[in-house]
Amino acid sequence: MTPLTFRHATSADIPAIVALVTSAYRGESSRRGWTTEADLLDGQRIDPEVLAEDLARPCSVVLLAERDGELLACAHVAEEDGAGYFGMFAVRPDLQGGGVGKAVIAEAERIAAADWGLPAMRMTVIDVRDTLIAYYQRRGYVRTGILKPFPYGDERFGIPLRDDLRFEVLEKPLRQEAVA
Numbered sequence: 064m065t066p067l068t069f070r071h072a073t074s075a076d077i078p079a080i081v082a083l084v085t086s087a088y089r090g091e092s093s094r095r096g097w098t099t100e101a102d103l104l105d106g107q108r109i110d111p112e113v114l115a116e117d118l119a120r121p122c123s124v125v126l127l128a129e130r131d132g133e134l135l136a137c138a139h140v141a142e143e144d145g146a147g148y149f150g151m152f153a154v155r156p157d158l159q160g161g162g163v164g165k166a167v168i169a170e171a172e173r174i175a176a177a178d179w180g181l182p183a184m185r186m187t188v189i190d191v192r193d194t195l196i197a198y199y200q201r202r203g204y205v206r207t208g209i210l211k212p213f214p215y216g217d218e219r220f221g222i223p224l225r226d227d228l229r230f231e232v233l234e235k236p237l238r239q240e241a242v243a
Contacts, residue, residue: 064082064130065130066130066222067129067130067135067163067220068127068128068130069127069128069129069167069170070126070127070129071124071126071127071185072118072124072125072126072127072137073113073118073127074118075113076125076127076148077111077114077118078111078136079134080109080114080125080127080134080151081107081109081111081114081170083134083136083137083153083155083234084108084137084153084172085107085108085109085154085157086155086156087108087153087154087156088104088108088153089104089105089107089108090099090223092156093156094118094156094201095156095157096155096156096157096159096160097151097159097160097194098156098159098195100123100189100192100221101154102171102224103184103189103191103222103224103228104221104224104225104228105194105221105222105224106218106221106222107218107219107220108220108221110219110220110242112219113198113219114151116206117139117141117151118213119186120141122141122142122179123139123141123142123189124139124141124174124214124220125137125138125140125151126139126140126141126167126170126171127137128163128166128167128170131230132173133209134154134155135144135154135158135211136152136153136154136155136158136161136163136164136167137151137152137153137167138150138151138152138153138167138168138171139151139152140171140174140175140208142175142179142181143185145165145181145182146175146181146183146184146185146234147171147172147174147175147179147181147183147184147185148178148184148185148186149168149172149175149184149185150186150187152164152167152168152186156169156196163237164216165202168202171242172235172236172237175237176237176238181237182236182237183235183236184204184234184235184237185232185236186199186232186233186234187211187230187231187232188230188231188233189213189228189229189230189231190210190229190230190231191225191227191228196231196233199233200233202235203235204233204234204235205233205234205235206231206233206234207224207232207234208234209230209231210229210230210231210232211229211230211232212230213228213229213230215228219225
């Protein structure tokens with residue numbers, strides 16, 4: 064099998080990224096994988112304008128994982144408040160559970176630690192997503208107990224199907240590479 068390759072997204076990739084993220088989290092296609100939010104949220108998962116802003120800001124990249132030129136996964140990696148931020152993580156539903164996600168997380172952590180010298184990686188996860196939180200805990204992330212409100216009323220982030228959604232911050236210390 065051809066190895067996975069990584070590259071940073073450009074504005075030309077926005078339609079493909081929106082399609083990938085939507086397929087992993089929303090609607091019937093997302094039910095083929097285990098990361099679906101279809102029972103929690105409807106509507107869009109990522110707003111193209113927000114994505115364009117993420118691509119344009121400093122210390123912010125959208126990491127793409129490809130094999131033979133085909134987009135398989137993505138994640139947003141940025142510097143926020145002195146730490147790395149990991150978000151917009153999506154793996155094609157038919158490939159979930161096959162190791163692609165682990166490789167994307169490892170590359171995102173490498174960027175934050177080695178390229179940007181950041182001490183930790185943080186993310187926000189809907190706190191009722193126990194299976195997803197357990198996945199991140201197996202990769203070294205810990206629940207901080209810091210809760211953030213879900214943006215009810217802002218359809219750029221989806222249409223909630225429940226009234227009890229909120230985010231919890233997860234965090235992982237990153238090993239700093241030795242400087243020669």
